[in-house]
Amino acid sequence: METKVFKSKGDLKFRRKLFDLIWKGFVYFIAFTSILLIIFVIFFILREAFLLISKGYINSHANLRNLFSDIWQPVSVEPKYGVIPLIIGSLKVMIVATLIASPLAVFAALYVSVYASNFLRETIKPIIELIAGLPTVVIGFFMLMVAATFLQNVFGWDFRLNAIVGGIGVSLAIIPVIFTISEDAMRAIPKHLIESAYALGASKHHVAWKIVLPSSLSAVFSSIIFAASRAFGETMIVLMATGNAPVPSFDFTLPVRTVSATIASEMAEVQIGDEHYAVLFFIGFVLLVATLIFNLISNYVYKYIKSRLGV
């Protein structure tokens, strides 16, 4: 009788161990799926872009000289697929958005970590979270319908929709990114640094500019670069609020067309597998690679500043 009990207990233990092992395998498999997803994303974007070569489009309209020219006219008798104006467009929006967003977000983070009372901090941080949850299509709609006309009246631009209007909209979308990462880093600064500064008679602005900001510099810079990559690939706001004209110029008051907006607005019109389709996947791949490079730079900057300054 007793041996039987022991035996069944042993069986139970075996079964539990087996389940545990199966569960562990399952968890590892699911974790592996996320790696697989990234590989699939890169592979399938490349696969469709590769149609350029496998279907011979690279020898007709979509030849290299055409691809890197400065005219984007995909729907015409003699289609032109120059990506330069699109990349310039994305860069223009990115520059405007980053220039507006980074000082505002970093200063706000400094305010929250040095000056703000507990109550203010607990009010500002959720508001920034709410901004992060704002759908980009809502920002785009606001910029298109309300802000564009207002800004044109104030600044007297020739074009209602331009890179600056788009950039202002995108800046609101990336402010939470910079703010959150910077504020996290500022909060992680050892308390004794700040307290010893106060003990030496430093005033709050000394602490802000000479201790808190320099100590979180690595996170601040890497978050700005990360946010810039967001701005570079942002779609709905620029699709609605930049005028969508592929102009190869660095005049910020002209309408622009970004890489992402081009894909968004033209993908619906193409036949799957045709030349235009392949070119769109090619510029999608360019966008993907640009994001990867931005990410690498962001990580590198973080590590570089950290190793150089020890902060």
Added chain:
Amino acid sequence: MSLRSYWESSIMGLRSYWESTKIRYKIGDFLTYFLLAVSVILIVGFFAIILAVIFLGGYERVTWEFLTQAPEHGMTEGGIFPAIIGTVLLVIVTTIFSVPLGIITAVYLVEYGNKESAFYKFVNGSINLLASIPTIVIGMFGLAFFVVYIGGMIDNTFYGGKLTWGKPALIWAGLTMGLVSLPVVVASVREALEAVPENLKEASFALGATKMETVLKVILPRAFTGVLTGTILGVSRSTGEVAPVLFTGAAYFLPYLPSSLTDQFMELGYHIYVMATQSVDVDATLPIQFATTLVLLAITFILNVLAIIVRRRLRRELYV
């Protein structure tokens, strides 16, 4: 005493006053405070203006009829019922895919992965990368992978090449959107799992529980609020995003509601975009556009407020 020396001495006096007292600090402090506070005010003000303008422009049109009727007369009249239903269905498909996947990935990252191993770094890097890939590229991937490749494969194998799954559809849009909300879910659940105290796990192991039992019966219940936050934020994200569904399932106008996973659907965000940029008469539909934007804004706003409240409660639980 000459004027000159009087002048000099008063300058000296001012200077020593400047150097000896803290007025310098006070001015610097004031300027810094001013600059930083203005930044906060600008950010919050921009946000508040958007909320106010959309609310004032749209609240009159948001009635029960508006929420429960289909668009009429080329979308110049009627409501947004199909778009709301489409969004809800999309979010359901997305959540079924991304929440379990996100929870288990977070469990791997916190409980199983060896932080030094290459596999851990790859999984972690993949999730971070997924969060930073532009959503439009994810949409293209959805088109190339789900619609063209998987859908085409199903059609060729089971339907003899008849176009059934190989076209934009609710399921493909949901899965594509899942890729966008997955990192959001992982981040929240991960934060919650990391906050589970070590001694709880040790107590569970000491009672002879296996790791699976510990994860399912001790750690995950304890991290429930975090899982809830992650789900809410994931739902909010997939409600607000438009780019991933542009070519994987959203339709401009449908006279019927989607009835199966292979149907196309109308989506709130896409509806706003289309009406604002491609409608025949943008000005005539402007009130409807404001109202639709207000509905979308209200849904995501409420979801995010909910997430913040739940997370607050989580923090309070941790510290008590």
